[in-house]
Structures are given as structure tokens and as C-alpha cells.
Amino acid sequence: MDNITIAPICGLCAGCKNAIKCATDAIKKNSNVFLFKEIVHNENVNSHLKSLGIGIKHSLDEFNLGDTIIIRAHGEPPETYEYLNRHNISYIDCTCVNVKQIHDFVNKYSANGFTNIIIGKYGRNNSKMHPEIAGTIGWSKTPVILIETEEDCEKLRDAKNQKFYLTCQTTFNENNAKNLIQKIELLLSKNNNELVVNFSVCGAGKAINLSSSELAKKVDLMLVVGSKTSSNTTELYNNLSKICKTIFIDNTENWKELVEKENITLTKEIKIGITAGASTDPEELKNLKNKIEGEICQTI
Ligand code: SF4
Numbered sequence: 001m002d003n004i005t006i007a008p009i010c011g012l013c014a015g016c017k018n019a020i021k022c023a024t025d026a027i028k029k030n031s032n033v034f035l036f037k038e039i040v041h042n043e044n045v046n047s048h049l050k051s052l053g054i055g056i057k058h059s060l061d062e063f064n065l066g067d068t069i070i071i072r073a074h075g076e077p078p079e080t081y082e083y084l085n086r087h088n089i090s091y092i093d094c095t096c097v098n099v100k101q102i103h104d105f106v107n108k109y110s111a112n113g114f115t116n117i118i119i120g121k122y123g124r125n126n127s128k129m130h131p132e133i134a135g136t137i138g139w140s141k142t143p144v145i146l147i148e149t150e151e152d153c154e155k156l157r158d159a160k161n162q163k164f165y166l167t168c169q170t171t172f173n174e175n176n177a178k179n180l181i182q183k184i185e186l187l188l189s190k191n192n193n194e195l196v197v198n199f200s201v202c203g204a205g206k207a208i209n210l211s212s213s214e215l216a217k218k219v220d221l222m223l224v225v226g227s228k229t230s231s232n233t234t235e236l237y238n239n240l241s242k243i244c245k246t247i248f249i250d251n252t253e254n255w256k257e258l259v260e261k262e263n264i265t266l267t268k269e270i271k272i273g274i275t276a277g278a279s280t281d282p283e284e285l286k287n288l289k290n291k292i293e294g295e296i297c298q299t300i
Contacts, residue, residue, distance in 0.1 A: 005215060005219065009208055010211060011277075011278070012280065012281055013204035014204065016096075016279060023049055036069050040279035042226060042280050063083070073096040074099065075100065102198070114164060115144075153187060157187055209239055212236060221245050221272050222245070224236055225288060226248075230278075232277040252284055267296065274288060
């Protein structure tokens with residue numbers, strides 16, 4: 001059926017794909033394999049890994065000798081590695097190469113007299129700090145200035161004769177990051193400050209957004225598959241909602257109810273686009289497409 005299209009670029013980013021592959025490869029060779037915290041914000045991916053026998057641990061004191069710990073793509077602060085090494089616990093480091101590079105720079109610049117500025121979701125207004133930020137902060141040898149909104153930029157207003165290194169959470173919204181950087185550049189251009197900018201927002205989210213937006217322009221209805229706890233999926237949903245009717249499918253088992261709740265009756269005339277953020281397995285989208293096709297065929 002060609003009225004249902006999956007966005008050409010969508011689903012798990014390279015970093016998360018790699019972490020999932022490492023975990024599934026590891027469980028074939030070892031019995032006590034554990035993720036250190038959720039690998040992605042996606043229930044289906046996490047329960048699939050659980051069904052393979054891969055456990056999950058949430059804090060360092062849960063680790064035991066004989067475990068194999070999978071460090072997810074978001075990365076970890078140095079304390080985690082120190083703990084694992086000190087206790088001889090084996091681990092597979094799946095920190096995404098892009099995140100690893102940020103850690104290295106943050107570490108190097110802070111050792112050379114720069115103050116690190118990190119743009120990202122750090123837990124403003126009681127929201128949770130993004131785990132990537134928590135990991136990156138740990139690599140700085142000196143206190144970090146965290147910026148999430150324009151208001152936060154005021155933290156830099158009185159800076160004088162200082163050197164700053166700026167980096168971004170890889171999954172932070174690109175436009176918001178650019179606006180914040182402009183503001184920071186303006187503030188720091190006075191008083192003899194120095195600013196080095198590493199625009200480290202990852203292209204994965206942007207590519208998904210572009211591909212999905214193009215598709216949204218050609219269809220009547222977009223279905224965004226993923227968890228509501230995933231910030232990039234929520235952002236994708238918000239963007240696509242501005243282009244066409246969009247439904248958030250946070251549980252593909254309930255897709256029919258979610259569509260019906262919006263008073264939409266699926267027919268073979270309705271053009272449907274399916275997409276997902278960087279934490280959803282593309283297999284889930286294929287399965288959803290098949291289910292919808294089956295349903296439409298039944299009603300014809
Ligand atoms: S979003 Fe990009 S930088 Fe972040 S883990 Fe995925 S591939 Fe790596």
C-alpha cells in the first residue's frame with residue numbers, strides 16, 4: 001500500500017544503535033550483562049533488551065564482580081570509570097564518539113584556564129538534567145556554567161578578562177542553541193573576554209526533522225512513534241504538528257485507539273507518514289505500518 005510512508009531518515013541515531021548492538025553482542029558471550037541506566041528513552045527498546053536477558057542497574061553500588069556493564073551513548077563522568085576500574089568490574093564503553101570528543105575538549109580546555117559553558121537541558125524549572133550534561137560536567141576540571149534559556153545568559157554579564165569554552169548537548173534544539181550562542185557572544189564581546197565555541201549539536205536530530213518535515217508536507221496525517229520522555233521525539237512531534245495533523249504514538253499496541261481519539265477514520269485515501277525520533281527502533285515503525293495496512297485492508 002503506497003499511501004503509508006516511513007520517513008527516509010528516522011529512528012535510532014548511530015550512537016544509540018551502537019550501544020544496543022554492543023549490549024546484544026555482549027549477552028551472547030556473557031551471562032551477567034547490565035545496562036547502566038536506560039540505553040534510550042524508549043520502553044520497547046528497553047523491554048526488548050530485557051527479554052534478551054540484559055538487566056539494568058541504576059547506581060554504582062549495584063555493580064558486582066562478574067558483571068559486564070554497558071555504558072550508554074550519553075556517556076558517564078570519570079567517577080564511573082574510576083569505580084569500575086577500582087572494583088575490577090568489566091565494562092563496554094559505548095559512549096558515542098561525538099560525546100567522547102566533547103568530554104575530551106571540556107577536560108582539555110578547563111585544564112588550560114578556560115571556564116566551560118555548556119548549553120543544554122540542565123534541569124531548569126525542576127525538569128531533570130539530561131544525562132549527557134551530567135556526564136560532560138564531570139569531565140571539567142573547574143566549575144561549569146550551565147545555560148538552558150536566555151535568562152541563564154545573565155550569568156555571564158559581569159565576566160571580565162576570562163577565557164570560556166562553549167559546547168552544546170548533542171541533542172539540544174539547534175535553533176535554540178544558535179540563539180543562545182549569539183546572546184553569549186554579544187555579552188562576552190565586552191570586557192576583554194575570550195570565547196571558543198564548539199557547536200556540538202548533532203546532525204542526527206536535524207536530519208530526522210528535515211526528512212520528517214518534507215514527508216509531513218505531502219501527507220494528511222503524521223504518526224510520531226516514541227516515548228513522551230524522549231525530548232527529541234517530543235520536539236519532532238511539536239515541529240510536525242505545525243505542518244499537518246500529527247499524532248504522538250507512545251505505544252504502538254494502542255495506535256488504533258490513539259488515532260480514533262482524534263476522530264480520524266483511516267481509509268486507503270488518507271496519506272499517512274510515519275516517523276520517530278533518535279531513540280526509537282526503525283523496526284517498530286515497519287511493524288506499525290504493517291498493522292495499519294492490515295487494518296485498512298480489513299475495512300475496505
Ligand atoms: S544524537 Fe548524535 S551525538 Fe548524540 S548519541 Fe546520537 S549520534 Fe551520538
